[in-house]
Amino acid sequence: MEKFTLEGTPKTPTINFDLGSGVLEIKGRSIPENSIEFYKPLVDNLEKYGLSPKPATTVNVQLEYFNTSSSKCILDVFKKLEAIHKGGSSVTINWHYEEDDEDMLEAGEDYQAIISVPFKMVQVAE
Amino acid sequence: MMLDLFDFYDKMERNNILLSFKGDITSDLLTSILQIMESKMDNFQEEPKTKKKVYNVLVECLQNLYHHMDEAPVDSGENGRSAIFMIGKLDGAYNVITGNYILNENVTGLKSRLDEVNSLTKEELKDYYKQILNNGEMSLKGGGGLGMVDIARKTGQKLHYTFQPIDEKVSFFSLNIKVTLNQ
Numbered sequence: 001m002e003k004f005t006l007e008g009t010p011k012t013p014t015i016n017f018d019l020g021s022g023v024l025e026i027k028g029r030s031i032p033e034n035s036i037e038f039y040k041p042l043v044d045n046l047e048k049y050g051l052s053p054k055p056a057t058t059v060n061v062q063l064e065y066f067n068t069s070s071s072k073c074i075l076d077v078f079k080k081l082e083a084i085h086k087g088g089s090s091v092t093i094n095w096h097y098e099e100d101d102e103d104m105l106e107a108g109e110d111y112q113a114i115i116s117v118p119f120k121m122v123q124v125a126e
Numbered sequence: 127m128m129l130d131l132f133d134f135y136d137k138m139e140r141n142n143i144l145l146s147f148k149g150d151i152t153s154d155l156l157t158s159i160l161q162i163m164e165s166k167m168d169n170f171q172e173e174p175k176t177k178k179k180v181y182n183v184l185v186e187c188l189q190n191l192y193h194h195m196d197e198a199p200v201d202s203g204e205n206g207r208s209a210i211f212m213i214g215k216l217d218g219a220y221n222v223i224t225g226n227y228i229l230n231e232n233v234t235g236l237k238s239r240l241d242e243v244n245s246l247t248k249e250e251l252k253d254y255y256k257q258i259l260n261n262g263e264m265s266l267k268g269g270g271g272l273g274m275v276d277i278a279r280k281t282g283q284k285l286h287y288t289f290q291p292i293d294e295k296v297s298f299f300s301l302n303i304k305v306t307l308n309q
Contacts, residue, residue: 010157031160031185033153033192065178067185068272075259100175103182103280110252114260126174 004045012038013063017045022054022089030066030074039073046080053089057081062096062124063104071107078115085117096122138212146212151192160184163213170215172307180220180305182280184213186273187222187303194226218307225300233289233297243274244284251279281305 008014013028024046032038059081066074078093085091093115095108105121112119138146144166145159163184167177191209209226228236246254255275278285286302 010161031189033156033189065182065185067182067189068276069189071259071272071276098174101178103178106252110256110259114256 004042006041015042017042017049019045019049020054022049022057023060024057025060025062026074026077027060027062029064030070032067032070035067035069035073039070039077043073043076043080046077046084050080050084050087053084053087055089057084057089057091059091059093060096061093061108064098066107075111075114078111078117082115082117091117092120093117094120094122096124098126099123100126141212141214142216143212143214146210148208148210150207151188151195151209153192156188156192159188176305176307179280180222183220183277183303183305184222186277187211187224187301190273190301191224191226194228220305220307222303222305223300225298227292227296228289228299230291230295230297233299236299237287237289239271240274240285240287243278246278248279248282251275255279277303 002019004015004017004019006012006015008028011029011032013026013030015027016023016025018024030038061074081091081093093111095111097104097108108119108121112121145162147155147159160181164177164181167180172180188211191211195207195209209224211222211224214221214223243251243254255272258272258275274285281303283304283306286304288300290298290300292298
């Protein structure tokens with residue numbers, strides 16, 4: 001089955017998108033200077049996946065840091081997921097944050113307020 | 127010109143400067159600076175919460191410099207693409223100070239954006255952030271104005287800035303961000 005993967009770097013997250021099982025994982029740091037360029041392949045793959053999505057799509061976001069340049073791109077990713085959710089595949093976004101990291105929890109809540117997809121806030125140990 | 131190096135050293139020492147740089151701000155430089163600051167904060171045994179906050183603010187401040195390196199004076203020669211930053215720890219707070227040239231025609235716009243951010247409460251900043259995130263135009267350069275809002279939100283402090291007129295084309299913009307520990 002088709003997969004889209006990107007190895008993490010000090011400034012960009014690891015991305016594992018299993019289009020066959022409908023599981024997307026974004027993990028690590030997202031602080032590139034040019035976020036649009038970095039996120040474009042993922043957005044393109046989501047568009048492709050959206051043409052015939054699995055009945056359920058699970059998204060696990062576990063970011064340690066992300067810059068404001070990434071925040072808009074992450075919203076674009078979530079907007080693609082929102083379209084997929086409205087199209088019939090049930091999407092769940094699991095937003096992970098380390099206990100004590102109120103900023104990361106708040107960031108998740110900001111997205112939750114904007115995007116019409118069920119969010120789960122998942123606390124993880126430091 | 128003869129530089130008094132000890133004078134530099136003494137001033138930096140008294141202000142507890144951990145790291146400073148003047149020159150061209152490149153992507154690789156920022157990667158190194160962030161790594162150095164992470165290990166310094168590890169050595170200071172800062173709480174994870176403090177480390178995250180300082181790191182986030184550093185990323186925004188330094189990437190701001192990176193994205194605005196092109197506003198140097200036209201005839202400034204080799205030093206054209208040049209900015210300065212200092213990171214210090216004084217009286218229980220981290221300070222991130224940045225300085226860069228800005229075209230005079232852009233001063234008013236930036237000043238009014240900074241003043242607007244400074245006029246908002248914590249809740250208003252949250253709404254403003256979401257508004258820019260959801261509706262704002264994203265430039266290739268960055269978050270389209272999200273950076274300053276994010277810094278103000280995360281630090282809970284006002285943005286201290288000055289604009290120093292240099293000549294008919296440019297001014298020098300300096301920004302001083304304070305991250306208070308255990309807030």
